[in-house]
Structure formats: structure tokens, C-alpha cells
Amino acid sequence: MTGAKALIKMLENEGTTVVFGYPGAANAPIYDELSRSSIRHILPRGEQAAAHEASGFALASGRTGVCMATSGPGATNLVTGIANAYSDSVPIVAITGQVPTGMIGRDVFQEVDITGAVAPFCKHSYLLKSARDLPQVVKNAFHIASTGRKGPVLIDIPIDVLNEEFDFEQPKPVNIRGYKPTVKGNNLQIRRVREALSKAKAPLIIAGGGVGYAGANAVLAKFAEKYKIPVVTTLMGINHTALCGDLLVGMIGTHGVSAANIAVKRCDLLLVVGARLGDRAYTTVHSQNSDAVVVHIDIDPAEIGKNIGTQIPVVGDVKVVLEQILKKDIDCDIASNERWLKSLTELRNQKREYSDKKTFINPRLAMKVLSELTGGDAIVATEVGQNQIWAANNYKLSPKGGFITSGGLGAMGFGLPAAIGAKVALPQKTVVAIEGDGSFQMSMGELATIVQWNIPVKMMLFNNSRLGMVRELQKTTYKSNYFAVELDGSPDFIKLAGAYGIEGARISSNAELKDAIEKMLKGDTPYLLELVVDSEEGTL
Amino acid sequence: MSKRILSVLTENRAGVLSRISGLFSRRGFNIDSLAVGTTEDETVSRMTIVVNGDDYIIEQVSKQLNKLIDVIKVKTLDDSDIVSRELALIKVAANSETRSSIIQIVDIFRAKIIDVSHETLTIEMTGSAEKHKALFDLLEPFGIKEVVKTGMISIQRGTNYINK
Ligand SMILES: Cc1ncc(C[n+]2csc(CCOP(=O)(O)OP(=O)(O)O)c2C)c(N)n1
Numbered sequence: 001m002t003g004a005k006a007l008i009k010m011l012e013n014e015g016t017t018v019v020f021g022y023p024g025a026a027n028a029p030i031y032d033e034l035s036r037s038s039i040r041h042i043l044p045r046g047e048q049a050a051a052h053e054a055s056g057f058a059l060a061s062g063r064t065g066v067c068m069a070t071s072g073p074g075a076t077n078l079v080t081g082i083a084n085a086y087s088d089s090v091p092i093v094a095i096t097g098q099v100p101t102g103m104i105g106r107d108v109f110q111e112v113d114i115t116g117a118v119a120p121f122c123k124h125s126y127l128l129k130s131a132r133d134l135p136q137v138v139k140n141a142f143h144i145a146s147t148g149r150k151g152p153v154l155i156d157i158p159i160d161v162l163n164e165e166f167d168f169e170q171p172k173p174v175n176i177r178g179y180k181p182t183v184k185g186n187n188l189q190i191r192r193v194r195e196a197l198s199k200a201k202a203p204l205i206i207a208g209g210g211v212g213y214a215g216a217n218a219v220l221a222k223f224a225e226k227y228k229i230p231v232v233t234t235l236m237g238i239n240h241t242a243l244c245g246d247l248l249v250g251m252i253g254t255h256g257v258s259a260a261n262i263a264v265k266r267c268d269l270l271l272v273v274g275a276r277l278g279d280r281a282y283t284t285v286h287s288q289n290s291d292a293v294v295v296h297i298d299i300d301p302a303e304i305g306k307n308i309g310t311q312i313p314v315v316g317d318v319k320v321v322l323e324q325i326l327k328k329d330i331d332c333d334i335a336s337n338e339r340w341l342k343s344l345t346e347l348r349n350q351k352r353e354y355s356d357k358k359t360f361i362n363p364r365l366a367m368k369v370l371s372e373l374t375g376g377d378a379i380v381a382t383e384v385g386q387n388q389i390w391a392a393n394n395y396k397l398s399p400k401g402g403f404i405t406s407g408g409l410g411a412m413g414f415g416l417p418a419a420i421g422a423k424v425a426l427p428q429k430t431v432v433a434i435e436g437d438g439s440f441q442m443s444m445g446e447l448a449t450i451v452q453w454n455i456p457v458k459m460m461l462f463n464n465s466r467l468g469m470v471r472e473l474q475k476t477t478y479k480s481n482y483f484a485v486e487l488d489g490s491p492d493f494i495k496l497a498g499a500y501g502i503e504g505a506r507i508s509s510n511a512e513l514k515d516a517i518e519k520m521l522k523g524d525t526p527y528l529l530e531l532v533v534d535s536e537e538g539t540l
Numbered sequence: 541m542s543k544r545i546l547s548v549l550t551e552n553r554a555g556v557l558s559r560i561s562g563l564f565s566r567r568g569f570n571i572d573s574l575a576v577g578t579t580e581d582e583t584v585s586r587m588t589i590v591v592n593g594d595d596y597i598i599e600q601v602s603k604q605l606n607k608l609i610d611v612i613k614v615k616t617l618d619d620s621d622i623v624s625r626e627l628a629l630i631k632v633a634a635n636s637e638t639r640s641s642i643i644q645i646v647d648i649f650r651a652k653i654i655d656v657s658h659e660t661l662t663i664e665m666t667g668s669a670e671k672h673k674a675l676f677d678l679l680e681p682f683g684i685k686e687v688v689k690t691g692m693i694s695i696q697r698g699t700n701y702i703n704k
């Protein structure tokens with residue numbers, strides 16, 4: 001068979017049911033084969049969206065997302081999506097066509113060194129030289145993407161390799177000598193964690209994205225519940241902590257809630273679970289903290305000690321490690337933990353006033369209404385900016401819902417494609433894209449994708465006529481010297497959606513919120529709800 | 541800041557060197573020298589990397605190297621328990637008057653003359669960084685035309701070796 005055919009066969013073997021991709025000359029043999037395969041192909045309106053869609057698919061379903069592009073510009077358009085997947089440890093496999101092997105290095109038409117370009121932010125990459133290597137490489141690529149600390153893997157395939165006839169042989173079980181992630185926590189360290197917990201008077205869990213990747217949502221909640229340990233999250237941890245219920249204090253960091261940040265400052269034992277604690281989450285906010293003993297549980301040894309000093313490092317799969325800790329009862333001061341928890345819940349529950357401006361929507365209230373009307377069961381995929389933080393801090397997620405966002409990279413243009421990917425993965429779920437007017441315009445070509453492939457995502461567009469978060473930065477840090485943050489020239493978004501045949505409505509007063517959101521949620525059809533927000537509205 | 545020596549076993553494959561050197565520049569680590577060659581197993585390369593950095597940097601370097609899929613093993617060598625060598629080829633100006641003095645110096649250092657011309661001598665010298673510097677200082681007045689070094693390679697003393 002040909003390399004291209006073998007590729008499709010291997011994708012099927014790996015359980016791939018859908019590919020987000022864009023054709024061109026160098027990957028044409030793949031498309032020829034794909035046309036005869038049972039794999040669903042979704043054509044977005046740009047390769048960047050393809051990569052984000054693959055990520056949205058992976059984040060919603062836990063399965064590895066697959067995106068494809070042709071050589072040269074197709075491949076470079078994937079780059080932001082690959083970098084995003086790397087920052088947030090999203091398992092995706094990106095497959096690019098490449099110019100013929102014999103032409104590589106001669107700067108021929110549509111040649112770029114894509115494996116070189118993505119090296120800094122790709123978990124691993126392959127440049128295939130022979131079709132015979134293809135089956136094993138594809139198998140290894142999926143393994144690498146979806147195990148250990150997950151992440152993007154790129155396979156670059158020259159067109160002559162795609163056309164090469166060879167005798168297909170099933171790949172061997174994966175065995176990569178340089179890649180053996182540690183799964184089980186070291187027993188000595190586990191014992192030290194138990195000891196630290198038994199001494200603590202005010203322990204705190206910081207939960208990150210790693211909790212979800214390990215499938216540890218339930219065991220984390222069980223652990224926290226058993227010893228009454230309050231839980232705060234990073235932006236990436238929001239998606240995995242709904243089961244923690246009343247133990248949940250909120251998100252930490254520059255854009256977190258104060259109760260959560262105060263918790264970090266006051267705790268005496270910090271259990272960092274599957275979080276790398278990037279600068280926005282921790283270091284810039286908590287740099288002077290503290291005397292707390294730090295336990296850091298992570299599958300990636302390189303994260304331990306990188307951003308935060310750690311007394312008790314535990315390398316391993318978060319789920320396995322938490323189960324190890326739970327194996328023996330710990331003699332905790334539960335009464336003290338409960339007092340500490342109570343002090344935090346009081347802070348958290350301080351009544352929130354929703355300011356009511358007559359001609360503008362309060363975005364926090366909008367997110368609250370969305371939570372109520374969906375029961376938190378909807379998957380929310382956000383853009384980047386104020387809209388993202390409004391969603392993060394005000395959408396009350398249920399264990400059945402989801403919160404998908406671009407955390408580490410903060411890539412505008414992520415939200416709509418990510419919502420599309422999520423809806424493709426879980427068609428029975430309600431998926432709501434939370435949009436900013438700036439971010440939306442980076443990916444709004446995807447309205448066509450929604451229509452062409454019948455992917456009925458709901459869109460809530462917070463229109464503050466500004467690059468709101470940057471404007472706020474100019475306000476606080478540059479003496480209100482507003483420059484290049486006005487989005488004049490934006491289209492009438494409702495008319496735009498209409499041009500694609502997508503229904504929508506625009507509202508500008510809080511009184512309309514409930515009916516409008518109800519209407520948006522009704523039926524399994526795409527819908528754009530535009531919410532007019534004051535450009536002065538703050539992020540927090 | 542101190543100099544530390546890392547031994548890195550990698551797959552002997554295209555692209556590995558660029559991944560490793562790229563990692564150093566990308567993460568702001570300073571390489572003093574990097575020497576690479578195959579090992580007793582030809583599918584495996586061994587790099588000796590001399591890095592400048594404090595304990596935090598060295599730990600990060602070694603962890604980040606370990607994360608590369610093509611890296612099989614990383615070991616930070618204990619300075620006091622290794623033998624290290626570096627090879628240098630030095631071309632120095634020499635005429636009938638200076639030639640014998642240079643040869644004397646070369647003999648004292650147990651270095652070797654490997655090429656002679658009317659105007660130059662080319663010297664091969666193996667040894668530690670200090671020994672190189674001493675020879676270099678003594679040859680300098682004669683006029684050094686060119687120096688090529690391999691970078692340091694290191695191996696543990698005694699029966700210890702790095703297990704793949
Ligand atoms: C691709 C990209 N370019 C630039 C930025 C910098 N940036 C961060 S937030 C933001 C404003 C986003 O505007 P909008 O989507 O309207 O969201 P808002 O903050 O107004 O809710 C910008 C420009 C970014 N994060 N990503």
C-alpha cells in the first residue's frame with residue numbers, strides 16, 4: 001500500500017474518528033485516501049482553527065485530537081495552535097505534508113522546516129524519510145501525545161513518502177527507551193505528604209489542569225472531602241474541580257478571586273496538584289509567600305522546583321499518587337481544617353452586588369444567568385481577555401459541564417474553534433463559546449465551518465467595542481493613554497451571523513438576559529447572542 | 541555559578557543535536573562546550589556538555605534534557621570522580637630559530653608535533669583545560685596562528701559507568 005493509505009489505516013487503528021484539516025498539494029495523497037475512509041473530515045476556514053479545533057476536541061473528550069495541513073503556509077498556520085497545545089498540555093497530533101525528500105533544503109515552493117519551527121513548543125516531532133517507518137511513527141506519536149505530560153506531536157511527511165508503495169506491517173508495541181514517564185509516586189515522599197498533612201492546621205490544595213489529564217477529578221474531590229481541605233484552582237484547573245463542591249474557593253492569580261489568593265497567603269501547607277503555577281497564577285501574585293510547606297505533585301519532574309520552591313516533591317500521575325496517599329488514613333486535625341475552610345467560605349460567599357447600568361449588560365451577571373439556565377452542565381469555551389476572566393470567575397460549573405480555555409498561551413482566536421472541536425467530540429452537549437469582540441474577529445471565518453458541517457455551537461459575544469483587557473492595562477499602567485485598543489470598523493455581528501444563516505440577537509440591558517439566554521439555548525442550532533458591555537467595565 | 545559536566549546519552553539520530561542545542565539557547569542556559577560522538581552501541585550517541593550555572597540551572601538543564609524524547613539518560617558527573625580530556629590542535633609560527641624551543645615545550649607537555657612547515661608547527665595536545673591553558677600561554681609569544689578544540693569529554697573513574 002502507499003504511505004498515505006498506511007497513514008489513514010494507522011489513524012483508524014488509533015481510534016481517530018475525526019480530523020480537522022486543510023488540503024494542499026503536498027498532502028493531496030492523504031486527502032485522496034481520506035475520501036475513501038470512514039474518518040470524518042472537517043474543513044475549517046484556516047489551519048490555525050484546525051489546530052484549535054483538535055485541541056477543543058481533545059479537551060472535551062480526553063481523546064487525542066488530530067489536525068492536518070499542507071506544507072509551507074499550511075504548516076506555519078498550525079503553529080499557534082501547536083504552541084497553545086504545548087502550553088496547556090493538550091494531546092494533539094498534527095500531520096503536515098512536506099515537499100519531496102529530494103527537494104528538502106532547496107527552498108522549493110511551499111517548503112518550510114516545520115519540525116524546526118515548532119521545536120521549542122512541541123512535545124516531539126518526526127520528519128519521515130520512508131513509508132516503512134510510518135506505522136511505528138504514527139503509533140509512537142499518539143502514545144507520546146497522550147501519555148506522561150500530554151502535548152502536541154507533529155509528523156511531517158514528504159509527498160514522495162506518502163506516494164511510496166511498501167508492504168504494510170503492524171507496528172510493534174510502543175517502546176521508546178528515552179520516554180518512560182514515572183507514574184507511581186515515591187513511597188518515602190508519600191509518607192512525608194501524610195506527615196505534613198497530619199501537622200497542618202490550614203492545608204490548601206491548588207488544583208491545575210493536570211488533575212483532569214490524569215482523570216483524577218473524583219479522587220481529588222474524595223481526598224479533599226475526607227480531610228476537609230479547601231481547594232483553589234488555576235485557570236486550567238477550573239475544568240476539573242466541580243466535584244469539590246463547597247470546598248472550592250475559586251481561582252487564584254492575577255485575575256483570580258481574592259478569597260482564593262488570601263487562602264494561598266494564609267495556608268500552612270500547600271498541596272500543588274497537577275499545576276505548574278505559571279507567573280499569572282502564582283509567582284507574580286504570591287512571590288513573598290510564605291512559610292507554608294509546599295508539596296508538589298506532578299507527572300513532569302521538570303515542573304517541580306521550577307516556579308515554586310518545594311519541600312516535598314512527588315513525581316507521578318496525579319490520580320495514582322492521590323490514591324497512594326489515600327491508602328492509609330491520616331491523623332489530621334479535622335476540626336482545625338474545618339475552621340480554616342469556614343473562614344475561607346465566608347470570604348468567598350461575601351455577597352456580590354451586580355451593578356446595573358441601564359444601557360449595558362453586566363457580564364458577570366450574564367455568566368451567572370448562563371450557569372443557572374444550563375445548571376452548569378454546558379461546556380463553555382472562552383476566548384482571551386476580559387471575557388475569559390468573566391467566564392472563569394462567574395460560570396458555576398457542574399461536574400457534567402466543561403470549561404475550556406487558552407491558559408498558558410492566552411491565544412486570542414482560540415475560543416470559537418475550541419467550541420467547535422468540543423461540539424464535534426460531544427454532539428449531545430450544549431457548547432457555548434464565550435467571545436470577545438476582538439478575539440471573535442480573529443476566528444469568525446469559522447461561522448462557515450459551523451454551518452457547513454452542522455456544528456451547532458452557541459456563541460455569547462461580549463461586545464465592549466474594545467480590546468478590553470489591553471485597554472485596562474493602558475488605564476492602570478500607562479496613565480489611560482489609550483492606543484490601538486478601539487475596535488471601530490467591527491461589523492454588525494448579528495447581520496454577519498445572519499449572512500451565514502445563523503440566528504442571533506443583541507441585548508443591552510440586564511433585564512433582557514434571562515429571556516435572551518433561554519432563547520439562545522433553545523434547540524440544537526447555532527446562535528449568536530451579542531451582549532453590549534460598557535467599555536469601562538473592569539475585569540475583576 | 542560554577543562549571544558542571546553533564547553526560548547525555550541520546551538516540552543517534554538526525555535532529556537530536558539541534559534539539560539539544562536549541563533547548564540551551566531557548567531556556568537561556570549557557571554551554572561552555574559540547575562534544576558528541578557515538579558510543580559502544582552505534583545507535584546511541586554520547587554528549588559531554590559543560591554548563592555554567594548554579595544548582596537551580598543545572599537541575600533545570602538536566603530535567604529539560606530528560607524531557608526530550610530522544611534523550612535516553614542524563615547524568616551530572618561528580619567533578620572529583622571523573623577523568624576528563626580535551627584535544628586541541630594548535631598551529632604556531634616557527635622558524636629555524638624558534639623551532640627547537642617550541643619542540644622543548646611540546647615535549648615537556650607530552651604533546652605531539654603532527655605537522656611541520658617552513659613557517660609553522662602544528663601541535664596535538666590532549667589534557668585538561670588547565671594544561672591547555674598552560675601550554676597556550678607558553679606558546680603565545682611565538683605567535684599562535686590557529687587553535688581547534690574538540691570540547692571536553694569525560695568518563696567516570698574506576699568501575700562506575702553509565703547504565704543505559
Ligand atoms: C493572538 C493574541 N494577540 C494579542 C493578544 C493580547 N491581548 C490579550 S487580551 C486582548 C484583548 C482581547 O479583546 P477582546 O477579544 O475584545 O476581549 P475583551 O478583553 O474585550 O473581553 C489582547 C489584544 C493575545 N492574547 N492574543
Ligand SMILES: [Mg+2]
Pocket residue numbers: 436437438462463464465466467468
Ligand atoms: Mg472586547
